[in-house]
Amino acid sequence: MLPLPAELWAEIGTQACITQCDLCSLVLTSRLFFNLFTPLLYTSARISPGSVFDLRPNASKYWFMTSPSQLLLETLESSQQLRQYVRTFRLEKGNGYTHNLTEKEIEFIAVILALMDQLPNLSVFELDRASYRSDWILYLATRPSLRLSIIITYSEMIDGVEAAPQLPYTATSLSIQDTKHVILAHLVFHAPLQRLELPQTPIRELVDSHIKYGSPVLPLLQALVLSSFIKDVVGLLKCTPNLVKLQFGFNSADKPNFQDLKGVVPRLESFTGVGKILPYFMDGRPIQSVKTWGLLDDPRLPSLAKQLGSTVSIRTLWWKICVGLEYDLDYIATNCFHVQELRIAFGSQVEEVSVSHLSKKNHIITSYRDTCLLVFIN
Numbered sequence: 001m002l003p004l005p006a007e008l009w010a011e012i013g014t015q016a017c018i019t020q021c022d023l024c025s026l027v028l029t030s031r032l033f034f035n036l037f038t039p040l041l042y043t044s045a046r047i048s049p050g051s052v053f054d055l056r057p058n059a060s061k062y063w064f065m066t067s068p069s070q071l072l073l074e075t076l077e078s079s080q081q082l083r084q085y086v087r088t089f090r091l092e093k094g095n096g097y098t099h100n101l102t103e104k105e106i107e108f109i110a111v112i113l114a115l116m117d118q119l120p121n122l123s124v125f126e127l128d129r130a131s132y133r134s135d136w137i138l139y140l141a142t143r144p145s146l147r148l149s150i151i152i153t154y155s156e157m158i159d160g161v162e163a164a165p166q167l168p169y170t171a172t173s174l175s176i177q178d179t180k181h182v183i184l185a186h187l188v189f190h191a192p193l194q195r196l197e198l199p200q201t202p203i204r205e206l207v208d209s210h211i212k213y214g215s216p217v218l219p220l221l222q223a224l225v226l227s228s229f230i231k232d233v234v235g236l237l238k239c240t241p242n243l244v245k246l247q248f249g250f251n252s253a254d255k256p257n258f259q260d261l262k263g264v265v266p267r268l269e270s271f272t273g274v275g276k277i278l279p280y281f282m283d284g285r286p287i288q289s290v291k292t293w294g295l296l297d298d299p300r301l302p303s304l305a306k307q308l309g310s311t312v313s314i315r316t317l318w319w320k321i322c323v324g325l326e327y328d329l330d331y332i333a334t335n336c337f338h339v340q341e342l343r344i345a346f347g348s349q350v351e352e353v354s355v356s357h358l359s360k361k362n363h364i365i366t367s368y369r370d371t372c373l374l375v376f377i378n
Helices: 006-013 020-027 031-041 067-078 103-116 134-140 185-190 203-212 233-237 275-282 325-335 348-361
Strands: 044-047 088-092 124-128 149-153 173-177 195-198 223-226 245-248 270-274 289-293 316-320 341-345 363-368 371-376
Touching: 006 031, 020 031, 044 067, 067 103, 103 134, 134 149, 185 203, 203 233, 270 275, 275 289
Parallel strands: 044 088, 088 124, 124 149, 149 173, 173 195, 195 223, 223 245, 245 270, 270 289, 289 316, 316 341
Antiparallel strands: 341 371, 363 371
């Protein structure tokens, strides 16, 4: 068998099907594989608290963790070379967390945070189903040597208090999902965030927090994910002049008007949201990517010229259509002829209609089950 190039082996090691155990086995295979796969093995550091603790005087300083986590942390602490490989640090759920942290447990967390501060290339910190205190997040979000993306998923802030930090924020991205509506508002509205994802945070709480802090402008924010659209969110959007990507969730009860949105998010290139508010965000903006569902509130709105009102050619269009399919497909085929990727989901009873509308437009069409995926090849 001819040897594969090192670049190809490295590509194999990054595939989703390759687990940490697989990488460990590869590292132990040969010196060549050791050199190739060791950086990949330590790219992502995942640790979790244990349930049985060794409290002897000579116990590991990482006594609060599971045995594999202790070994990983001790290895990183002892090797500057290995610390340079770490890009993602993930703290996962464990039985060791309680709502009443002891002084020893708080001291332990300080040790972990100090080690993370020595990871020069760390770019992502994740909390997954873990309890945490707000000051831990604020500490990481203000590290001068780091520009972190902070991801908090199904976790719970146990102190319920968010104070202003003593150092300037350095975090560049924040994602909070299902954390009992915790916003970390001071961080959101004072950090130099480029990306903000709050897909399950009640939109009213976010809007009120923005007003509470004096409606600050967020000039660096380029991507924003919100749970829903309400009319009052326009005030927040007016403070995001450089926003490029905007996403709203399913629960968007309000409908904006064109006058309120005039001049808002002028650089918007990507929009995801329910069909009834789509025209209001398309009109006059350089949108190239659209993901929407349901019908437009009125497909014949005057603002809907070619490209659904965008000032440039739409390249990607994902549309889940329920009724009115014939008109919508005809509009898309006639006015969005620069689309390179088109995905339309519908019931199987109208699959034949969709094909008849678009097969004559020089498309490749692939149908599967109740969905039709159409890719333009103009």
